[in-house]
Amino acid sequence: MASMAAVLSKTPFLSQPLTKSSPNSDLPFAAVSFPSKSLRRRVGSIRAGLIAPDGGKLVELIVEEPKRREKKHEAADLPRVELTAIDLQWMHVLSEGWASPLGGFMRESEFLQTLHFNSLRLDDGSVVNMSVPIVLAIDDEQKARIGESTRVALFNSDGNPVAILSDIEIYKHPKEERIARTWGTTAPGLPYVDEAITNAGNWLIGGDLEVLEPVKYNDGLDRFRLSPAELRKELEKRNADAVFAFQLRNPVHNGHALLMTDTRRRLLEMGYKNPILLLHPLGGFTKADDVPLDWRMKQHEKVLEDGVLDPETTVVSIFPSPMHYAGPTEVQWHAKARINAGANFYIVGRDPAGMGHPVEKRDLYDADHGKKVLSMAPGLERLNILPFRVAAYDKTQGKMAFFDPSRPQDFLFISGTKMRTLAKNNENPPDGFMCPGGWKVLVDYYESLTPAGNGRLPEVVPV
Amino acid sequence: MASMAAVLSKTPFLSQPLTKSSPNSDLPFAAVSFPSKSLRRRVGSIRAGLIAPDGGKLVELIVEEPKRREKKHEAADLPRVELTAIDLQWMHVLSEGWASPLGGFMRESEFLQTLHFNSLRLDDGSVVNMSVPIVLAIDDEQKARIGESTRVALFNSDGNPVAILSDIEIYKHPKEERIARTWGTTAPGLPYVDEAITNAGNWLIGGDLEVLEPVKYNDGLDRFRLSPAELRKELEKRNADAVFAFQLRNPVHNGHALLMTDTRRRLLEMGYKNPILLLHPLGGFTKADDVPLDWRMKQHEKVLEDGVLDPETTVVSIFPSPMHYAGPTEVQWHAKARINAGANFYIVGRDPAGMGHPVEKRDLYDADHGKKVLSMAPGLERLNILPFRVAAYDKTQGKMAFFDPSRPQDFLFISGTKMRTLAKNNENPPDGFMCPGGWKVLVDYYESLTPAGNGRLPEVVPV
Numbered sequence: 001m002a003s004m005a006a007v008l009s010k011t012p013f014l015s016q017p018l019t020k021s022s023p024n025s026d027l028p029f030a031a032v033s034f035p036s037k038s039l040r041r042r043v044g045s046i047r048a049g050l051i052a053p054d055g056g057k058l059v060e061l062i063v064e065e066p067k068r069r070e071k072k073h074e075a076a077d078l079p080r081v082e083l084t085a086i087d088l089q090w091m092h093v094l095s096e097g098w099a100s101p102l103g104g105f106m107r108e109s110e111f112l113q114t115l116h117f118n119s120l121r122l123d124d125g126s127v128v129n130m131s132v133p134i135v136l137a138i139d140d141e142q143k144a145r146i147g148e149s150t151r152v153a154l155f156n157s158d159g160n161p162v163a164i165l166s167d168i169e170i171y172k173h174p175k176e177e178r179i180a181r182t183w184g185t186t187a188p189g190l191p192y193v194d195e196a197i198t199n200a201g202n203w204l205i206g207g208d209l210e211v212l213e214p215v216k217y218n219d220g221l222d223r224f225r226l227s228p229a230e231l232r233k234e235l236e237k238r239n240a241d242a243v244f245a246f247q248l249r250n251p252v253h254n255g256h257a258l259l260m261t262d263t264r265r266r267l268l269e270m271g272y273k274n275p276i277l278l279l280h281p282l283g284g285f286t287k288a289d290d291v292p293l294d295w296r297m298k299q300h301e302k303v304l305e306d307g308v309l310d311p312e313t314t315v316v317s318i319f320p321s322p323m324h325y326a327g328p329t330e331v332q333w334h335a336k337a338r339i340n341a342g343a344n345f346y347i348v349g350r351d352p353a354g355m356g357h358p359v360e361k362r363d364l365y366d367a368d369h370g371k372k373v374l375s376m377a378p379g380l381e382r383l384n385i386l387p388f389r390v391a392a393y394d395k396t397q398g399k400m401a402f403f404d405p406s407r408p409q410d411f412l413f414i415s416g417t418k419m420r421t422l423a424k425n426n427e428n429p430p431d432g433f434m435c436p437g438g439w440k441v442l443v444d445y446y447e448s449l450t451p452a453g454n455g456r457l458p459e460v461v462p463v
Numbered sequence: 464m465a466s467m468a469a470v471l472s473k474t475p476f477l478s479q480p481l482t483k484s485s486p487n488s489d490l491p492f493a494a495v496s497f498p499s500k501s502l503r504r505r506v507g508s509i510r511a512g513l514i515a516p517d518g519g520k521l522v523e524l525i526v527e528e529p530k531r532r533e534k535k536h537e538a539a540d541l542p543r544v545e546l547t548a549i550d551l552q553w554m555h556v557l558s559e560g561w562a563s564p565l566g567g568f569m570r571e572s573e574f575l576q577t578l579h580f581n582s583l584r585l586d587d588g589s590v591v592n593m594s595v596p597i598v599l600a601i602d603d604e605q606k607a608r609i610g611e612s613t614r615v616a617l618f619n620s621d622g623n624p625v626a627i628l629s630d631i632e633i634y635k636h637p638k639e640e641r642i643a644r645t646w647g648t649t650a651p652g653l654p655y656v657d658e659a660i661t662n663a664g665n666w667l668i669g670g671d672l673e674v675l676e677p678v679k680y681n682d683g684l685d686r687f688r689l690s691p692a693e694l695r696k697e698l699e700k701r702n703a704d705a706v707f708a709f710q711l712r713n714p715v716h717n718g719h720a721l722l723m724t725d726t727r728r729r730l731l732e733m734g735y736k737n738p739i740l741l742l743h744p745l746g747g748f749t750k751a752d753d754v755p756l757d758w759r760m761k762q763h764e765k766v767l768e769d770g771v772l773d774p775e776t777t778v779v780s781i782f783p784s785p786m787h788y789a790g791p792t793e794v795q796w797h798a799k800a801r802i803n804a805g806a807n808f809y810i811v812g813r814d815p816a817g818m819g820h821p822v823e824k825r826d827l828y829d830a831d832h833g834k835k836v837l838s839m840a841p842g843l844e845r846l847n848i849l850p851f852r853v854a855a856y857d858k859t860q861g862k863m864a865f866f867d868p869s870r871p872q873d874f875l876f877i878s879g880t881k882m883r884t885l886a887k888n889n890e891n892p893p894d895g896f897m898c899p900g901g902w903k904v905l906v907d908y909y910e911s912l913t914p915a916g917n918g919r920l921p922e923v924v925p926v
Contacts, residue, residue, distance in 0.1 A: 109839065115647075116594075116791065116836050118579055127841070131579075172829060177647035184578075184640035186649045328579065366635060373579050376572065378590070378841065 050232055050243065050342040051382060054128040055101025058228055058340060062095050062211045071212055075153035075161035079146045081138055081205065082155045083162070086196045088215070089284040090134050091154065091163055092320045095211035096227035098337040101128060104209030105136040108171040111204065115181040118332055119378040129379030131332035132324055133182065136165075137173050139201030146170070152205065161212060168207035173200065183326050184365070189358030191287035192324045215320070221297055225283065226317040228341040234315055235342045240276035242267045244345035244386065245338035247352070249282045249290055249323060250416060251299045251442055253434040254400040255391030257308045262402075263347060263386060264313060277314045278343055282334075284322030287355070289420070293318070295445040302437035325355045327365035328373035335374060335383055345384045348374055399432035420446075513695055513706065513805040514845060517591040518564025521691055521803060525558050525674045534675055538616035538624035542609045544601055544668065545618050546625065549659045551678070552747040553597050554617065554626055555783045558674035559690035561800040564591060567672030568599040571634040574667065578644040581795055582841040592842030594795035595787055596645065599628075600636050602664030609633070615668065624675060631670035636663065646789050647828070652821030654750035655787045678783070684760055688746065689780040691804040697778055698805045703739035705730045707849065708806035710797045710815070712745045712753055712786060713879060714762045714905055716897040717863040718854030720771045725865075726810060726849060727776060740777045741806055745797075747785030750818070752883070756781070758908040765900035788818045790828035791836035798837060798846055808847045811837055862895035883909075 053059075063071050083091065093099055101122065106114065111133055113120050118131040136154075138146075146152055146168070154163040179193055180186050188194075216222050226234065235243055244263050248256065260277050267275035281300065283293050291299070297318075304311050321337065324330045330353035335346040352370040354363055371387040374380065392411040394401035403411050414433060422429050423442040433439075516522075526534050546554065556562055564585065569577065574596050576583050581594040599617075601609075609615055609631070617626040642656055643649050651657075679685050689697065698706055707726050711719065723740050730738035744763065746756050754762070760781075767774050784800065787793045793816040798809040815833040817826055834850040837843065855874040857864035866874050877896060885892050886905040896902075 109835065112791075112832060112836055113839050116581055117839070117841055119841070121839060121841070125844075174647075174829060176650075177828075180643035180647045180649060184637075184643045186643060187639075328575075365640075366637060369575060372572065373575055376576050376580070376584060378580055378582070378584070381588075 050235060050240070051339055051344040053097065053100045053228070053340045054336065054379065055122060057100070058232075059097035059100040059103055060095070060227075060229060061097070061103065061209045062214055068212055071164060071210065072161055075164055075212065078151050078153040078164065079142075079149050080155050080161075081136070081142055081146075081152050081165075082157065083136075084196065085157075086192075086285050086322050087136055087154075088156060088162070089320055089322045090136075091209070091211060092215040093284075093337075094134065094209050095163075095215060096229070096320070098228060098319075098321065098340055099130070099134055100228075100340045102130065102134065104165060105206045106134055106204070107169040107206035108204075110206065111135055111171075115178065117378065118329065127379045129332050129336040129377055131329050131336070131377070132326065133178060135173075135204045135206070137197075137200035138170070138203050138205050140203070142201065143170055143203050146205075151207075162215075163209055163211045165205065165207040165209055168205055170203050170205050173202050173204045175200070175202075182324065182329055184329070185357070187357065187359040190325065191355075192285065192322065192326075195285060196322075219294065221283070221294065221318060224297065224316065224318045225320060226315075231278070231315065231317060231341040235276055235278075238276055238315075239274050240342075242272040242275040242345060243278055243343040244275060244347060245278040245280055245335075245341070245343035246347045247280055247282065247319065247334045247338070249286055249296075251291055251296060251419070251434070251438060252279075252303045252308075253414075253419070253438075254308060254432060255393075257303065258391050258400050258402070259347065259349075259388045260309060260314075263345070263388075267345070275313065275345075277309070278338065278341065279309070279314055279316045280319045280338065280341075281316075282323055283318035283320050286323045287325065290323075291442065291445060295441060299438045299441040302441055303435055306435035306437050308435050308438075323353070325353060325364075327352070327354045328369045331370045331374050332377045332380065335377075335380055335385070339380075339383055344382070345386055346374075347386045347388060349388055350390055393430050393433055395430075397432075398430070513698060513703070514802055514807040516560065516563045516691070516803045517799065517842065518585060520563070521695075522560035522563040522566055523558070523690075523692065524560070524566065524672045525677055531675055534627060534673065535624055538627050538675065541614050541616040541627065542605075542612050543618050543624075544599070544605055544609075544615050544628075545620065546599075547659065548620075549748050549785050550599055550617075551619060551625070552783055552785045553599075554672070554674060555678040556747075556800075557597060557672050558626075558678060559692070559783070561691060561782075561784065561803055562593070562597055563691075563803045565593065565597065567628060568669045569597055569667070570632040570669035571667075573669065574598055574634075578641065580841065581792065590842045592795050592799040592840055594792045594799070594840070595789065596641060598636075598667045598669070600660075600663035601633070601666050601668050603666070605664065606633055606666050609668075614670075625678075626672055626674045628668065628670040628672055631668055633666050633668050636665050636667045638663070638665075645787065645792055647792070648820070650820065650822040653788065654818075655748065655785065655789075658748060659785075682757065684746070684757065684781060687760065687779065687781045688783060689778075694741070694778065694780060694804040698739055698741075701739055701778075702737050703805075705735040705738040705808060706741055706806040707738060707808035707810060708741040708743055708798075708801035708804070709810045710743055710745065710782065710801070712749055712759075714754055714759060714882070714897070714901060715742075715766045715771075716877075716882070716901075717771060717895060718856075720766065721854050721863050721865070722810065722812075722851045723772060723777075726808070726851075730808070738776065738808075740772070741801065741804065742772070742777055742779045743782045743801065743804075744779075745786055746781035746783050749786045750788065753786075754883075754905070754908060758904060762901045762904040765904055766898055769898035769900050771898050771901075786816070788816060788827075790815070790817045791832045794833045794837050795840045795843065798840075798843055798848070802843075802846055807845070808849055809837075810849045810851060812851055813853055856893050856896055858893075860895075861893070 110120055114130050114133050119127050120130045121127050150168060151164060151166045152168060153161045156162050175197055176186060183190055246260055264275050281296055300316060338346055348371045351365060351367040354365045357364045375385045390403045391400050392403045392413050394410055395412055396410045424446040426443050573583055577593050577596050582590050583593045584590050613631060614627060614629045615631060616624045619625050638660055646653055709723055727738050744759055763779060801809055811834045814828060814830040817828045820827045838848045853866045854863050855866045855876050857873055858875055859873045887909040889906050
């Protein structure tokens with residue numbers, strides 16, 4: 001990651017351009033669909049400052065430096081709860097205020113509102129979106145150990161205290177109901193459920209969170225993990241008057257680039273002077289056959305190097321949340337968290353946060369439900385939702401373009417599965433599908449999985 | 464039902480007292496729990512008029528007399544959809560505005576908001592509660608028959624047109640997701656699912672509803688089926704300044720009577736001059752082992768005759784909705800519909816609309832979730848939620864009383880199952896559990912199910 005690192009040596013994010021070329025400037029008009037409702041919402045929103053965080057104030061739960069030693073001493077004397085890797089990711093999410101105004105793992109009233117209403121009502125009567133439970137499970141033994149204590153210390157797997165949870169509330173973990181209401185199915189084989197719910201404890205513990213130090217992963221990617229506060233600072237530094245967020249957990253191909261570039265063009269047409277793209281790959285738990293974060297970041301680097309996206313108007317950062325694959329429920333979380341990072345536009349595609357049904361031969365969610373639900377979600381009224389048309393490989397142009405239903409025979413759809421199969425077999429996709437440097441990263445990734453002298457991939461790809 | 468009929472010969476509802484005695488006037492103070500939030504909400508709500516319907520105006524979808532003939536002619540030429548008994552119950556519900564402002568079977572945007580948010584956002588940005596999908600399923604063949612038509616006629620099983628649905632929208636019926644999000648489980652054996660979803664068509668059809676005539680069942684109970692408009696008229700006639708609704712689908716025992724009487728006492732203490740009880744048994748689909756509506760109505764009659772409740776301050780009417788047994792999701796519907804009928808207080812007990820888990824040996828819902836979810840539900844902020852403490856048989860007093868946790872040994876809990884078993888076996892419950900006349904109705908009901916000379920009950924009790 002040499003060139004990115006060079007740029008990043010001065011600032012921890014991409015505030016300087018790598019190149020200035022922008023190859024997709026010859027796009028057809030009105031390629032991105034802007035519903036009239038979004039346009040109405042937008043009126044009057046062109047202004048100097050960034051969109052306000054949910055609840056008005058960005059929550060930050062990291063103990064300040066002078067008090068850290070004292071808090072660590074306190075933690076040592078409290079009942080202990082050991083966190084899993086996913087628990088730590090949620091703690092990270094909470095600590096930086098992605099879930100503002102949530103101030104810790106959910107208590108039961110927040111959990112129930114999330115399950116039933118996908119939103120929380122605040123004391124002043126206003127409503128913020130909150131669609132995915134951010135909860136901490138404990139088992140009977142841990143519950144017994146906590147006893148009557150009103151506080152617990154959270155420990156990582158190395159045996160170090162990482163946080164204190166205060167004014168705690170312990171309540172039943174209704175696993176089946178949580179799964180059914182979050183995913184709309186209870187079929188076996190949901191990746192997050194298998195990883196984090198099925199074998200989790202039968203109790204949930206909520207409370208006010210104080211995190212003892214900023215969360216670091218020491219994987220060479222921490223410099224990309226900008227908090228909402230850091231992102232807001234960067235976006236303000238760039239004088240962004242519109243921020244459009246693009247959530248992704250897959251390699252970037254030229255179809256993605258097309259719609260991001262086109263979105264910027266449309267925002268300029270709408271009168272914004274400096275729209276900034278927040279290219280925001282998800283960094284937490286993903287399912288076994290997704291491309292791991294470090295390889296994705298290498299791939300994104302190549303895309304920027306190759307000039308497919310303009311680094312001057314792009315901020316690349318890692319979103320620390322784990323992935324639920326909960327479709328219309330989860331896309332709300334993905335959008336809401338980006339409001340807290342300063343985004344006032346959110347790009348939503350076909351079947352966001354979706355996956356195949358784990359048991360039946362169909363997609364788990366209707367491909368259009370995600371954007372429909374997002375556009376109606378309580379607490380997201382301030383966010384401009386940008387649905388986009390499907391991009392596909394246009395054989396007549398030899399590049400990715402928005403699908404034109406009047407000439408379907410000209411388009412080639414390259415699914416994620418197809419893309420992975422090509423890369424695994426060291427084959428090339430059609431020219432113009434992805435920049436060659438980015439494609440090579442994918443081929444290298446799958447190559448790295450192949451045991452020497454074997455040639456076959458392992459059944460389960462390590463996360 | 465002689466005495467009730469006599470009273471009802473002049474007006475179609477219980478506006479005249481049967482007796483004036485009220486045996487439960489010696490109750491302990493503060494027996495019903497009024498949370499401070501409810502009290503705060505109430506301030507300023509003591510006023511002459513009834514609570515406004517959701518959306519501001521009561522929806523009424525019944526074609527006016529002069530136009531009925533013409534509409535029936537129109538219906539004859541439209542593609543036909545035949546309704547099931549439950550479809551007809553929902554059509555009844557919609558036609559009288561219980562689901563105001565809903566103007567017909569749900570289109571997809573309403574269906575999705577119901578599933579995800581338990582509420583609908585109106586054009587003016589305000590939110591009304593809507594937790595249970597009111598949808599109409601059709602199969603592939605019906606869909607093909609409808610073709611490009613924008614209207615369909617709804618027919619009953621006798622082959623008569625009963626309604627027209629206009630400006631229709633046909634969309635996929637995601638059964639698994641609907642079930643999971645509504646019930647929080649997909650376990651086999653949910654009564655409503657078995658009856659109305661599993662074998663229903665794979666499409667839903669929504670649209671604007673016009674019902675050709677008021678819905679009648681000709682079962683001798685139609686005079687108890689007051690519409691929200693009729694109930695509002697009756698409540699205004701009685702000069703009600705508070706209306707407290709009690710949803711029930713079971714025989715009334717003295718524990719119920721205790722809390723209804725006590726609620727009235729508390730409302731008087733709060734400054735209301737004329738609180739009226741809306742005793743509102745559910746009249747639509749119920750599961751096979753619930754006591755059928757006609758027997759329940761006979762039982763309620765005896766309770767009023769015996770003076771357990773004061774008819775002068777009680778309106779008995781039938782709520783035409785089918786039962787989902789969907790716990791915290793459904794209790795919102797039960798409450799919301801009563802707002803439309805003029806109720807501004809809603810009594811909620813332990814495990815409302817709950818049942819045993821169909822597969823596991825436990826209750827399907829946490830017994831406290833119903834009242835918690837109800838108290839936080841979007842669109843129900845105007846409604847005063849009245850949770851009540853559990854009533855049980857106090858052996859020291861020989862009557863039903865609010866459970867006193869300081870002397871648990873003095874109380875006997877008589878569950879629905881226990882009650883049914885006693886009545887089936889023609890045994891008596893403890894004195895003071897239920898008025899003798901009411902109990903006899905139950906015994907007679909179970910007696911009526913026993914085949915002569917057999918003595919054993921049929922496995923499945925007909926609904």
